[in-house]
Amino acid sequence: MSKFRSMDAFMQLNLHQTHHEIADFEGIFKYLTATFQQGNHEGLHVFPELFLTGYPLQDLPLKKTFIDDYQAFLEDLSVWSERQLKSKGPLALLFGGLRYEFDTLGWPSYIENVMYILEPGKKLRSLYTKQLLPNYDIYEEKKYFTAGHQSEVFEFCGKKFGLLICEDIWFSHLHDMDPVEQLKSHEQKCDAVIAINASPYHLGKVETRINRALEISQFLEAPFIYVNRVGAEDEILFDGHSFVVDGNSVVKMGAGFKSQVVNLDLPVYQSPEKQNVRPYHSSTNSWSTIFSTRLSSDTLTLQPMGEAGCREVLDALLLGIRDYSEKNGLKKFSIALSGGMDSALVVTILKLLQKTYPIEIEAIFLPGFFSSSISYDLSYDLCRNLGIKLTTMPIKFIHSTIRSAYKDNFGNELKGIADENIQSRLRGALIYMRSNDMNSAVLNTSNKSELSVGYSTIYGDSVGALSVLGDLFKLEVFELAHYINKHHGNLIPADIISRPPSAELREDQEDSQSLPPYDRLDPILEALLSSRFTPQDLIKRGHKQDEVLKVYQLLSKSEYKRKQFCPIIKVKPKSFGFGHRVPISKKML
Amino acid sequence: MSKFRSMDAFMQLNLHQTHHEIADFEGIFKYLTATFQQGNHEGLHVFPELFLTGYPLQDLPLKKTFIDDYQAFLEDLSVWSERQLKSKGPLALLFGGLRYEFDTLGWPSYIENVMYILEPGKKLRSLYTKQLLPNYDIYEEKKYFTAGHQSEVFEFCGKKFGLLICEDIWFSHLHDMDPVEQLKSHEQKCDAVIAINASPYHLGKVETRINRALEISQFLEAPFIYVNRVGAEDEILFDGHSFVVDGNSVVKMGAGFKSQVVNLDLPVYQSPEKQNVRPYHSSTNSWSTIFSTRLSSDTLTLQPMGEAGCREVLDALLLGIRDYSEKNGLKKFSIALSGGMDSALVVTILKLLQKTYPIEIEAIFLPGFFSSSISYDLSYDLCRNLGIKLTTMPIKFIHSTIRSAYKDNFGNELKGIADENIQSRLRGALIYMRSNDMNSAVLNTSNKSELSVGYSTIYGDSVGALSVLGDLFKLEVFELAHYINKHHGNLIPADIISRPPSAELREDQEDSQSLPPYDRLDPILEALLSSRFTPQDLIKRGHKQDEVLKVYQLLSKSEYKRKQFCPIIKVKPKSFGFGHRVPISKKML
Known part of the structure; x- marks a missing residue:
């Protein structure tokens, strides 16, 4: 550590907004060893959530073939970091991965979604376990993962970093604890917060993330570092757009929809002016935001993109x-x-x-x-x-x-x-x-x-x-x-x-x-698909009764066609596909 | 109560192994009012889990149309039972349903999978909330429901009934508590245990259920009453086969695959002879039973049905x-x-x-x-x-x-x-x-x-x-x-x-x-689809390397065809369809 320059002056952050194919352990190992081969990197390198495996994995983590290959990959990483990873200055790699616990028969007793660290001369170790597991719409992490129950502040070169993984920042009524609040009351005050993510894209999501990040930055009085995955997995897209915010400003914004390594010096927290102070929790997930629509308030028109x-x-x-x-x-x-x-x-x-x-x-x-x-x-x-x-x-x-x-x-x-x-x-x-x-x-x-x-x-x-x-x-x-x-x-x-x-x-x-003309059909569909409106609600708001009831019936009766449909590139909060689950056989609803 | 005959002599149990279409609130209301119109019923009537709504509901409980209709239905039931339900003797109807809690804006804050009771002259009330929510394979109850945290013993005509809902009886490493153990340590000793179920069928499941029921009956020293739903929902079947076991014997067995009302007198617990005593937990869910195969132990042959x-x-x-x-x-x-x-x-x-x-x-x-x-x-x-x-x-x-x-x-x-x-x-x-x-x-x-x-x-x-x-x-x-x-x-x-x-x-x-001949292909497939075997495992056990690797590749590369396939009637523990979730795009796994 003594070789390193003054920590107060700067610390280099490297946000690896990367993409590899799901379960491409070999490709990821090559990327890491090639990137850090020269030994001329230093500072803190942050990679996305589940960087080591890809996301969403669906059933793959339960398959013995996946487990065996992945465990061998972790061992390779550990050996590489212990014996071969070199750096001219302090260096740490933070990335997301899975951590398995096995029972006496060798079967997994549980699986965690964690943040790992690699440092030169040291074995791979897990720093933090994701606490909030999203389990709505396209998400089903509770099906596969076990939640952590403890916040974590990680120290590197004299700076303290609060650690969070994706959903951890989105406290809502769906969860029974708030990892951000935990960091607020942690005995160590954070100099910065790092959130690693595999956050699926939909229209308008970038703004939502930044608003939430600004809130958290102000609440914790620390810069907020957001690293997101990029790339498409069948229907689900990760848009990158990694960023750093501080107080009331966006310090750095990564590219959208492509791989990029974003470099910057760790900012020092700047309090916003009074008129710009945001209340904590102004833009968190809730029933109504999860099922938000792109309708004008009277539900009669669809907002243009x-x-x-x-x-x-x-x-x-x-x-x-x-x-x-x-x-x-x-x-x-x-x-x-x-x-x-x-x-x-x-x-x-x-x-x-x-x-x-x-x-x-x-x-x-x-x-x-x-x-x-x-x-x-x-x-x-x-x-x-x-x-x-x-x-x-x-x-x-x-x-x-x-x-x-x-x-x-x-x-x-x-x-x-x-x-x-x-x-x-x-x-x-x-x-x-x-x-x-x-x-x-x-x-x-x-x-x-x-x-x-x-x-x-x-x-x-x-x-x-x-x-x-x-x-x-x-x-x-x-x-x-x-x-x-x-x-x-x-x-x-x-x-x-x-x-x-x-x-x-x-x-x-x-x-x-x-069908009704599209300028009447589309708002009815957006309203019904949001799950927040009944046909009666729409009729009350001025839609024609016969049109609403007809559309409602067509929507309900055509589920069998959608069940056999191909993956749809998801660009909206609520889409057909993996996050849309409606029985074919049912009384019309 | 005084009119009722001596309780020690008998109590009539009526197990309503019924089926109604999902969300057929009107049909269910008619069924109940017609069944109990004469006022000549008495005793305890037990209906399946989520009798009031159907199962699996997938996203329906989140839709305002469903919520509004369902809440109105509950109100109708309450009014009917309070004002119109009559009986010549003590009468109670126990059935499964959803219970919503709403926030101040009228949106659901959570939903529970509960057991309701209806009694003449009284409003509908919830007795017990399901504690173990299955969330593996075809199940995703944690996506929609909030778990209860308390066991319940319900008293009727001087008899005490421990209450359980479906997964509650299947404690395993997937859950962090055991509702059956809770009943064992409950301050009130049960005279009988009632489990209401919507338990999907697969080959061999009836035997598994009975074995588990016998264990629990002996463990709690009480007859065990198992009421199951019947009927098919797209790919998922409920087979009925409601039953009552006591000690080491099956007292009553309902029909398979059809609706039936099973009537019997509540048995009095008979301890099994020593040589027939089963250890508690001999047949619970675990990683290995969930992914069990129908292979002979060497994995080279598929067991015939x-x-x-x-x-x-x-x-x-x-x-x-x-x-x-x-x-x-x-x-x-x-x-x-x-x-x-x-x-x-x-x-x-x-x-x-x-x-x-x-x-x-x-x-x-x-x-x-x-x-x-x-x-x-x-x-x-x-x-x-x-x-x-x-x-x-x-x-x-x-x-x-x-x-x-x-x-x-x-x-x-x-x-x-x-x-x-x-x-x-x-x-x-x-x-x-x-x-x-x-x-x-x-x-x-x-x-x-x-x-x-x-x-x-x-x-x-x-x-x-x-x-x-x-x-x-x-x-x-x-x-x-x-x-x-x-x-x-x-x-x-x-x-x-x-x-x-x-x-x-x-x-x-x-x-x-x-393709390899089916007598070699099918065991390889059963092994790989169970997730418990790698291709290497199969080669070690004597399968031909070229066949195993070819089958493995074909399986991995054909996911896109299965994604557009129609619902498959499920008859096995592990099936394609809703419980099979594998990305199309991935490194071959």
């Missing part, structure tokens, strides 16, 4: 597709274009992804008897704008063949919903046929409005490996399309955005024949 | 299909027959269901270029045996049309996996076309072996509203077919059972070209 929101969501979707592709070896994409808004937006987003990530994209137009010529023209214009090849494979003749075969074998004409849906399923089968032949992936193009009311054909337009727009209502799909046209050149033909939405499965079909 | 097991599983599947159909309004079924084992077994099970439940069944054979004539002959023989009409709709010409269209539009021949899978997807689309036209439902015919290794075509043979065989390995499918042939007439042609399994998607295809 805005320019900043669109930019953020676009970045999120790009990361979501990219990481899913990379982890699952997807290098080519085959997209079925309909001439409509949703598929146009998906292929445009893929094109934007292609600017920074090498993928091949092909567009396929599968016109049927009811596809209008304008659908082809618009798909053609779109592909020309994007510089993507468009192949047309008409389904009319195949459809005719099926109609004849049906009549021949079952004795009656194919008509109505059966004749409509076979077109959609034929397209689903054909786009997957192409994807099998090209070894490409199919992205789903459904939006959240359709998914909510079941306005899609199962195994038809609902196919795909990953849903890009499944967490965006139709109004938001339009908003994002406008945003992209404004900021990335007019890629999407204006007529695609302005034409009335239609599935084109029968003569002159339009969405509005089956 | 046996005659009793087959009968039980068949009953379970019949109930699973029936309740799903009833709740979702399915009255007709369209089944695609391939001439193979799985589809033959599914249609045969439907036929058995038809004996007690009115449904229409139609079978469809969709032969392609590679369907052998024997596949038709066997499908024909099967349908003749079952008395079901078989319609053939060849896909050859449609397939040819698609091949031509593909070549015309994409410029190359359709071949390999693309040409194989299009046949499967075409069949998927066509059977759904038929189902749309007939307003019928399609049942999935995949087995657990296929599902495990991803040996199926997504949107092809993997389609369906409900999976009947998805929790049975291929060996078990054969075993169940033999059982049905033995006990229900030789419905399934012997050649269907004996022919080598094939998808018939290319010339001379057989499953064994892609």
Whole structure:
């Protein structure tokens, strides 16, 4: 320690906003040994929650294969740090990981979500166990982990750091203790607070985190260091945005949606001016914030995402597709274009992804008897704008063949919903046929409005490996399309955005024949999906009774379609997918 | 009370092993008011856990619509019992339900899983709160409910009843207290113990429950009354089998897989003979029992289900299909027959269901270029045996049309996996076309072996509203077919059972070209899915290295197919579906 420069002058903080694939123990070991090989690092290096394993792990920590590999990895880390980790000055690595306790038979008796420390010449050791385990919506940490019961202040180079892990900062009625309050009453006053996180992204979350961090910084009178994971895991995104706040100011803000090492000197706490003092607990989790909506207070309109929101969501979707592709070896994409808004937006987003990530994209137009010529023209214009090849494979003749075969074998004409849906399923089968032949992936193009009311054909337009727009209502799909046209050149033909939405499965079909207009449908859906409104509440607030009841029924009855749907990139607080759990069989609710 | 006959002589117990649809408040209210309308009931009536709401409810208890309706229902019950419930003798109704506490804004501050009591002239009141909340595998009660912390002994007609709710009897390392031990040390000695349950079925569970009940009865020196829910909720089945044990004997055993009111007089505790005394805790939950396997100890063979097991599983599947159909309004079924084992077994099970439940069944054979004539002959023989009409709709010409269209539009021949899978997807689309036209439902015919290794075509043979065989390995499918042939007439042609399994998607295809033989595949899968074995463990025990590693890889890489699969009727301790949570994107584990 004596070699180190005066601690009061500065201490270097390094926030490793990193990403590795789940259970990529080898990759993480290589990253650490490569990063610290030169011995020219010093200071405090902080990595995200569960850096050593990835998150969310779901059942993996219960599997013997995972446990054996992970325990060997911990041992490797310990040996490396004890024997090989060198530094010219004081050095400590703080990162999240799992800590197992085993029973006499060798089976886990419990698993903790902890903060580990590595220091040169020392073995790996656990410093702190996460106390608040989130267990709502997409979270289910109580299923796997055992909570800690003790706050921890860690000393490094004469500075005292209060330690917290993710949910620990979000005290609410869901928990029975407050780890931040524990630090306040800890015998050692903190010079800074370190929170390591694997905090999933949703629109607006960055602001929520910073507001809470400012509160805590003021409450504990210490700078607050927030390190977040980055990267996408199937449907769940981690957005990075690591930061440091102090008193009433944001000292440092990390990048969103990409890996980065953020370096800074540890700030010294500055009290805010009186008018800027925040009460503690002004923005914590509670029943109402967890189920917050993006509705104007009368629930009759959906708030637009805005320019900043669109930019953020676009970045999120790009990361979501990219990481899913990379982890699952997807290098080519085959997209079925309909001439409509949703598929146009998906292929445009893929094109934007292609600017920074090498993928091949092909567009396929599968016109049927009811596809209008304008659908082809618009798909053609779109592909020309994007510089993507468009192949047309008409389904009319195949459809005719099926109609004849049906009549021949079952004795009656194919008509109505059966004749409509076979077109959609034929397209689903054909786009997957192409994807099998090209070894490409199919992205789903459904939006959240359709998914909510079941306005899609199962195994038809609902196919795909990953849903890009499944967490965006139709109004938001339009908003994002406008945003992209404004900021990335007019890629999407204006007529695609302005034409009335239609599935084109029968003569002159339009969405509005089956559903309320989207500017009325979407707010009803947002309200009902939040769980905070009953149909009666919405009718009282001025929504049309027949529309509300119809939407409510469609939502309730279409659960079976969502159960077989692909992962949806999550960009909202409440999404379909892992955090949405509703029985198929039930009295309508 | 004075009117009632001597309590020592007897007390009538009525175990209502009932089923109502989830959130069917109106139906439950009608059932109660109708059952007790005459006023000629007396004694103690015990209903299952969460009788008032159904189970599992998943997110429903968090929805304002559910909360409002449920609170109104509780109020109705209270008013009814206070004003209208009459009885000629002492009467008490014990049942499970939810109890909400609300904050000042009217939002729930917590929810408890409780036992309520209704008595003539009195309001509804809560007696006991469930203390152990299961939160592993398919269970996630800690996500929704708050645990109680106090045991309860309830007195009725001079008898003292210890109260327990489901998981309360299954103390293990997963919990930090033992409600049974609490009753042992309670100041009031119990004359009997009542446990109300919503205990999901799996093969072998009845025996496990009885063993545990006998232990507890001896430990507390009191008869043990076990009331279970019956009925199917999507994938999860409740099997009934309510019972009363006393000392070392089973006093009463309720029916399996159907509603029933079991009546008996409360037994007086009989100590078992010394040689029959069981140690307390001989059969509780633990890591190893939760992840138990049906393997012989060397892991090289899968234990057969046996005659009793087959009968039980068949009953379970019949109930699973029936309740799903009833709740979702399915009255007709369209089944695609391939001439193979799985589809033959599914249609045969439907036929058995038809004996007690009115449904229409139609079978469809969709032969392609590679369907052998024997596949038709066997499908024909099967349908003749079952008395079901078989319609053939060849896909050859449609397939040819698609091949031509593909070549015309994409410029190359359709071949390999693309040409194989299009046949499967075409069949998927066509059977759904038929189902749309007939307003019928399609049942999935995949087995657990296929599902495990991803040996199926997504949107092809993997389609369906409900999976009947998805929790049975291929060996078990054969075993169940033999059982049905033995006990229900030789419905399934012997050649269907004996022919080598094939998808018939290319010339001379057989499953064994892609997979190890099922008698080697299935034990490897059972071991890996239990989470208790690593591939290395299996190789050490004599499994072939190349087979184990291949199966392991297929299992790991096919998660994306299972994510889009329909609900599977659960008949095993560890099943795909709600209790199986594995990320798609991960380093192979």
